[in-house]
Amino acid sequence: MKAYLKRILNTYRVSKEISKHKDYKTIFDLGKTYIKDSFHVEGQSKTKKETAKSPKRFDVINYLLDTFSRDTNYLEIGVRYPEHNFNKIKANKKYSVDPGFENETNPVDFKLTSDIFFNKLSKSEVLSNDIKFDVIFIDGLHLAEQVEKDIENALKFIKEDGYIVLHDCNPPTFFHASELYEYRLSPALGNWNGTTWKAFYKYRLQENLYSCCIDTDWGIGIISKTKRIGDFSTVKNPYFEYEIFNKNRKESLNLISFKDLKRSLSK
Ligand SMILES: C[S@@+](CC[C@H](N)C(=O)[O-])C[C@H]1O[C@@H](n2cnc3c(N)ncnc32)[C@H](O)[C@@H]1O
Numbered sequence: 001m002k003a004y005l006k007r008i009l010n011t012y013r014v015s016k017e018i019s020k021h022k023d024y025k026t027i028f029d030l031g032k033t034y035i036k037d038s039f040h041v042e043g044q045s046k047t048k049k050e051t052a053k054s055p056k057r058f059d060v061i062n063y064l065l066d067t068f069s070r071d072t073n074y075l076e077i078g079v080r081y082p083e084h085n086f087n088k089i090k091a092n093k094k095y096s097v098d099p100g101f102e103n104e105t106n107p108v109d110f111k112l113t114s115d116i117f118f119n120k121l122s123k124s125e126v127l128s129n130d131i132k133f134d135v136i137f138i139d140g141l142h143l144a145e146q147v148e149k150d151i152e153n154a155l156k157f158i159k160e161d162g163y164i165v166l167h168d169c170n171p172p173t174f175f176h177a178s179e180l181y182e183y184r185l186s187p188a189l190g191n192w193n194g195t196t197w198k199a200f201y202k203y204r205l206q207e208n209l210y211s212c213c214i215d216t217d218w219g220i221g222i223i224s225k226t227k228r229i230g231d232f233s234t235v236k237n238p239y240f241e242y243e244i245f246n247k248n249r250k251e252s253l254n255l256i257s258f259k260d261l262k263r264s265l266s267k
Helices: 002-011 016-020 024-036 038-051 057-066 114-122 144-157 196-204 242-247 249-253 258-265
Strands: 073-077 093-097 133-138 158-166 210-214 220-224
Touching (some): 057 258, 073 144, 144 158
Antiparallel strands (some): 210 220
């Protein structure tokens, strides 16, 4: 029982102080109801399944960088803890951008939002505006409008044969795809993919770009101007509804395995 209680408290990040509260029993029963609720059960099981998947984002990014037989430039938008991804990336030159909203220490090259960074970059106020990257990894603010801007800016600074990579394109449930980062009593258990999928899907509709999404690590979206990694989407979802996306998930994202990606790039 003690372990069960601890799980509820941890899962929902409820203050331990609550266990001394006079309504503790009611809160405990409420917790039990949440744990048994079918949306919560589905949320938990899909979260578990997703986190068990491999390869991880750094494996996919390193594979893409390794396809180039030249020195490579890498840019990461949204870093948080460098040891989770940035430090594992093997490129000749690496640059990191993060305003430090989630990690105060924030050891990055440019402590800026992506909008400010790209604005300064276009004026050569940070780096030179003729720089082009082999891979740009977009993993900053996970709201569709921001991700769309990040993709638009990344397209200006990516090499013709480079790759724009996006984390969190494949939210397993509606709750993972919430616009609200703060709401914790959700079946997504604090895992947040946000509405990144909408921005990725919007670019998947562009006939002049190639794209796919690797079915691992919450969905690794990849966009290329010239590499034939997947044709544009013909799925109609004009209001970007989650349920329409969910029913047409494979086609909306061009959801493929890492093996499929390797196969298409070795042709
Ligand atoms: C999900 S974390 C990044 C995780 C990291 N890329 C990884 O793979 O482990 C998101 C980061 O984006 C940052 N962020 C939030 N808004 C941003 C913005 N407008 N521009 C750039 N980064 C932003 C946050 O400070 C946070 O550190």
